[in-house]
Amino acid sequence: MTNNFEIVVGEGGFGVVCHGTVNGSEQVAVKLLSQSSTQGYKEFKAEVDLLLRVHHTNLVSLVGYCDERDHLALIYEYAPNGDLRQHLSGTGGRFVVNWCTRLGIATEAALVGGETHVSTVIAGTPGYLDPEYYQTSRLGEKSDVYSFGIVLLEMITNQPVNNRNRRNSHITQWVGSALRGGDIAKIMDPKLNGDYDSRSAWRALELAVSCVDPTSVKRPTMSQVIIELKECIVSENSRRNMSSLSSPEVSMAFDSGMVPKAR
Incomplete structure (x- = not known):
């Protein structure tokens, strides 16, 4: 399937991801469990069970899996246009996605449907996991909020x-x-070149920080997250519309009045 693991397209906490094909033409991404991975068979099975149930436009679908003794692999649909990280950094000749597009992607991702769950088996890349898991060994809805915030x-x-x-x-x-330091310019992606509404940027940042609060009860619900993100989009669209209607001189005067004081 991978032609002896010829092309490596990525790597995560699970292991390396290789390009492959099935049925002679369908492209896939094959994620192989490495021997040095912190995940084991329980985490592998949990990820399979989860991906069989969860389907969303912003998530790659599970095509299949390999479970043969010590050889474990997850087989996903292939994303030929690259993943979100590549579009944020503009690698491989891709355009860097602008601020409004990022807010739109975040909002769509926050609309993932599904029932509230509590799980005792974890799966995923280190750094995205709810810190409360280490005290409770349980994951719930607010754990999803934390991961989304990351x-x-x-x-x-x-x-x-x-x-x-x-x-x-x-x-x-x-x-x-x-x-x-109170300077949002030092936090925002420099590849945006300052092309964003300061109010929507602050609001999105404060939302993300609230999502990753170490205490789960202090985090917002996903419904609240969606409302806040939609307000950020309204604010950014308003700025873009005003910029397109105004002359350069008027735009400069308008922008200078809407930059918030350092918090």
Whole structure:
């Protein structure tokens, strides 16, 4: 299927991801469980069970899996246009997605349907897991909110979730430290070149920070998250509409009045 694991397209906490084909033409991504992975068979089975039940336009679908003794692999549909991370960074000749598009993607992702669940088996990449899990060994709806908040911080900052070369290695620590300076320009993805509404940026950032609160009861619900993100989009669209209708001189005067004071 992978031609002896010829093309590696990514790597996560589970292991390497290779390009492959099935039925001679359908492209797939094959995620192989590495021997050094912190995940084991229980986590592998939990991910299979989850992906068989969850279907969403912003999530790759599970095509199949391999479960042969020590050989474990998950087979996903292939995303030829790249993943979100590649579109945030503009790698491979891709355009960097703008702020309004990022808010739209976040809103669509927040609309994932499904029943509230409580699980005792975890699966996923390190850094996205609810810290309360380590005390309770249980995951619930607010655990999903935490993981979503981590993704939202990635979309806002274009920073990796874990970076050992960074003084504050985890993204929540890095954002928390940067927030104390009160300058949102140092937090927002520099690839955006300042092209965003400051009010919507602050609102999205504050929302993400509330989602990753260490105490789950202090986090918003996903319904509240959706409302806040839609308000951010309204604010950003208003700025874009005003910019397109105004002359350069008027735009400069308007923008200077809407930049919030440092918090």
